[in-house]
Amino acid sequence: MACSAHLLSQSLYQSHRSSPASSSHLRFQSRPSGAACPAARSSSSARGRRSLSVRVAASAEDGTRQVELTYDAQAKFNQLADQIDQDIGITRLNLFSPCKINVFLRITGKRPDGFHDLASLFHVVSLGDTIKFSLSPSKSKDRLSTNVAGVPVDESNLIIKALELYRKKTGTDKHFWIHLDKKVPTGAGLGGGSSNAATALWAANQFSGGIASEKDLQEWSGEIGSDIPFFFSRGAAYCTGRGEIVEDIPDLLPINLPMVLIKPPQACSTAEVYKRLRLDQTSQADPLALLKEITQNGISQDVCINDLEPPAFEVLRSLKKLKKRIIASNRGDYSAVFMSGSGSTIVGIGSPDPPAFVYDDDDYKDVFVSEACFLTREENEWYREPISSNAAFSKEDLPSEVAPVVD
Structure with missing residues (x-):
């Protein structure tokens, strides 16, 4: 089999990296509201760090919204580890x-x-x-x-x-x-x-x-x-x-x-x-x-x-x-x-x-x-x-x- 062109990333913390499957998932329902969801606002600020994300799905039948929060603990750990290396x-x-x-x-x-x-x-x-x-x-x-x-x-x-x-x-x-x-x-x-x-x-x-x-x-x-x-x-x-x-x-x-x-x-x-x-x-x-x-x-x-x-x-x-x-x-x-x-x-x-x-x-x-x-x-x-x-x-x-x- 010929060698793949894809390359492994060199990482200082390879033993601690994991796939997105290891992230924690939280789900809850909420009623429609004119104000933005606080969690959604915090997600927006954290999006660059890829540690927290939000998905919203609306239901026309009962007037509810399905909100899914995904918190990537591994991404947060990697962010902290990178900061330690800088320090x-x-x-x-x-x-x-x-x-x-x-x-x-x-x-x-x-x-x-x-x-x-x-x-x-x-x-x-x-x-x-x-x-x-x-x-x-x-x-x-x-x-x-x-x-x-x-x-x-x-x-x-x-x-x-x-x-x-x-x-x-x-x-x-x-x-x-x-x-x-x-x-x-x-x-x-x-x-x-x-x-x-x-x-x-x-x-x-x-x-x-x-x-x-x-x-x-x-x-x-x-x-x-x-x-x-x-x-x-x-x-x-x-x-x-x-x-x-x-x-x-x-x-x-x-x-x-x-x-x-x-x-x-x-x-x-x-x-x-x-x-x-x-x-x-x-x-x-x-x-x-x-x-x-x-x-x-x-x-x-x-x-x-x-x-x-x-x-x-x-x-x-x-x-x-x-x-x-x-x-x-x-x-x-x-x-x-x-x-x-x-x-x-x-x-x-x-x-x-x-x-x-x-x-x-x-x-x-x-x-x-x-x-x-x-x-x-x-x-x-x-x-x-x-x-x-x-x-x-x-x-x-x-x-x-x-x-x-x-x-």
């Missing part, structure tokens, strides 16, 4: 933390600092984690919890590093309780950890009244991770350097274009993949020519070049077999099949459904499968999760121990 500032915040794919990824050289230069079209997609932030009474320590065993919750986690970086840059002293509800698998080439760090920087800035600009956050974030600055784009960007040089590409691809993400239980170590990379065997395609082709004609198999595929297929030979089987089973559903980042996720563009063998073949019973679509954001707003976003973890994605993997 004392934000105390808790829930944010969506989406991942990314690399539509193409060219490795163009090796740098003196040991990193590689790249040129890549990054795009945010709708699969993501949810992170809940609350102000901590402590002025000395952040506390992180998560739903997935094996994910580090100490200072090695990029969320904690991002919060420390924000305090260092701004001089603020706010610390947080954070819960990470993780759906993006680790070691997948989807930038889940980088997205978490960017989301944490955005959250810390909201708690501090927005004292830093988006450009500040983007520049600072490059100090702790090469992929993090990308998430401060609008969702699609041409990235160069180590990945930290970000050029926004607006309205590049339709956000309703469906895709499927398929990841085997094994992860790819980024360090191992780069160790096996041979620059003399990479593609010679001009990255700007690839970008122009996508801009003019959309995504096709020819433009989805990833120079990290050959070394990743050496690290994880079953990954090469998975990609070949997806392509062989394609009946026109996918316009392109390629690996994202340094692996181990294979992306099929054009359909949200995996090929049948993923469900039927026992060799693939433990793969991670998720539908997705492209995602963007507006300036001064964070990313919002499409309602139909759907992900499924296999049992292998909930390990008791996970080796550190750079994504």
Whole structure:
């Protein structure tokens, strides 16, 4: 099922919101009168707050009027909560933390600092984690919890590093309780950890009244991770350097274009993949020519070049077999099949459904499968999760121990 265009509202008080069905209803009858009903007058003044409404129905038979008062207690609560936030500032915040794919990824050289230069079209997609932030009474320590065993919750986690970086840059002293509800698998080439760090920087800035600009956050974030600055784009960007040089590409691809993400239980170590990379065997395609082709004609198999595929297929030979089987089973559903980042996720563009063998073949019973679509954001707003976003973890994605993997 393709992703819906409807977006969930980001709310500080989501757990307290309810539907209009929870409102209280009062009914009474009254005789016609030349004066307006006092309740109707109070309703008129409260209409903007949507906490009280009036409906009047007249009966010609007995000369009575039916008056219905609807009092929305939830709307009143939300109004009070919003007023509290204005008076004392934000105390808790829930944010969506989406991942990314690399539509193409060219490795163009090796740098003196040991990193590689790249040129890549990054795009945010709708699969993501949810992170809940609350102000901590402590002025000395952040506390992180998560739903997935094996994910580090100490200072090695990029969320904690991002919060420390924000305090260092701004001089603020706010610390947080954070819960990470993780759906993006680790070691997948989807930038889940980088997205978490960017989301944490955005959250810390909201708690501090927005004292830093988006450009500040983007520049600072490059100090702790090469992929993090990308998430401060609008969702699609041409990235160069180590990945930290970000050029926004607006309205590049339709956000309703469906895709499927398929990841085997094994992860790819980024360090191992780069160790096996041979620059003399990479593609010679001009990255700007690839970008122009996508801009003019959309995504096709020819433009989805990833120079990290050959070394990743050496690290994880079953990954090469998975990609070949997806392509062989394609009946026109996918316009392109390629690996994202340094692996181990294979992306099929054009359909949200995996090929049948993923469900039927026992060799693939433990793969991670998720539908997705492209995602963007507006300036001064964070990313919002499409309602139909759907992900499924296999049992292998909930390990008791996970080796550190750079994504």
